Amino acid sequence: MRSSYLELVCPAGTPAALHAAVAAGADTVYCGFRDCTNARNYPGLNFDMDEMTAGVAYAHEHGCKVLVTINTFPRAGQEKSWHQAVDNAAMAGADAIILADIGLLDYATRRHPGLRRHLSVQASAANALSILFYREHFDIKRVVLPRVLSIEDVASLIQQTEMETEVFAFGSVGPMSEGRCFLSSYMTGLSPTHEGVCAPASHVVYQDDNHCIKSCLGSVTLNKFSKDEPAAYPTPCKGRYEANGRTSYLFEEPIGLNAVDILPQLKAAGVTALKIEGRQRSRAYVSKVVGTFRKALDDLAAGTQIHASGDLKTMAEGGRETSGAYKKGWR
Template structure:
């Protein structure tokens, strides 16, 4: 592997995906337990404690790191699962835990002071005083920045806070008030921030009708895709709504974030790590996206231009965007 240009942090929803990420060139892999303590709580996904131990062993043998996301918010009066998750991550030898809730941060700080703590994007810390608060009170070493900042704003935060920053390089994009979005709970009755799933699969339905596909969340139809039109996830922020007689994407279009084209700018901004989103995706996606970013980072580390690569086949809606990095937030 070439000298590190930017740390490549990659998703793993299963032990097989973890191995795929490591084999494809991830510096670091993040994953979560099979329960409500992480924000990708989907059926059949995630790790039990034994699988986590084995996965960490696989990564460490190859000089890579594993982070454990415990990044949902405990239900009132029910800290138990979140505290157990922190204990199990520490016992399994995780290199860091990714946390969002103040109580869970406090527990990890007191109970496992030697365990590195990262601030999850779910904490939605997007300004210097907020990040400084988490650094001073909970000793966070890294903040995962919300997808609402321009590159100039990221650079300013790096300068002001002195905390490592991890930014999203590939995956979903939405009108994020991350960790504070309850849109899907109005349609499903389930909280995305405590149950760990926005648009939970149990409430999603796809209906094929005359070549069109209707996507539904609960009893609400969120979108209708014409024959051949690329489809998207049924999340409320990417629904197509009729206003003034016209159907349009009011909040955000179904597109995927791809920062492959401006990695040097992110490095110049002082970013430490790039995050690939997609623990709910397959190991085929992980291999493809991680391999592409690995090749680009290695080329840049050698002072060469990154090889041409197309990842639109992996993006939601079959389209890519630079998100807020280029245009700032609306």
């Protein structure tokens, strides 16, 4: 029997990953359509309408909920595709949709008032006033909190708004306010806000440069590694830059977020749900990470101490972990 200590919300980049997440103990999975309406629009990922309908049915049979992410910002003149995605999510029987754009929230509220709306992290609602605005205008039922907040901030927000919240528990550390970062389009011309891809693979180049490997995004060199060092993926906020004559990871290091050690604090703060990131990751990743968190949550519910911190290191970005902004010194 699964515990209900915290709701475990898991990534399903493909139908196979959805099955893996359900099997590993997800309470909820989230997925998107195979187009630019969701923020993980990578080749070979996501669901068409038939797959979505089947995925929702499969999850529901196993007592698991499905959230559909439609969290990019529609381009002017092209809103129809986003409206279609909202209509399709409703038709597929999704339990909720995750949205960020004000115009799209308005559309969903008017057309599908009965379909639960969650506010995406891409809306960057990091304070009580913003959350109240979205609740008053669009009756959102849950907010996915930005990764820039400390545990104290999270607790205070929940206290002020009495809103259901979902926080990131495992995945990447995003130092910038999400949905409002134009670094990737500045370097590639392709916009994560509309196209749903940050640091698109089509623009990534690894170059042999004397005794090292250079990683580039478009024509911009984001890092240099010696040949025995693992070459991290060139994401603009996780590159090495030179400022004041010193070269460093100025924004953030290539390091993964893992909050498994602070689950009791998140629970005490009043958090409702934990989000595992990684719709672009493998089925093996989904099984391992979801399984580890499932066990941790069940142990905590049973009053058992947990020792899960080292278990996921190989799954973390750059093979290293941090609890990110949750601890105050981070900023």
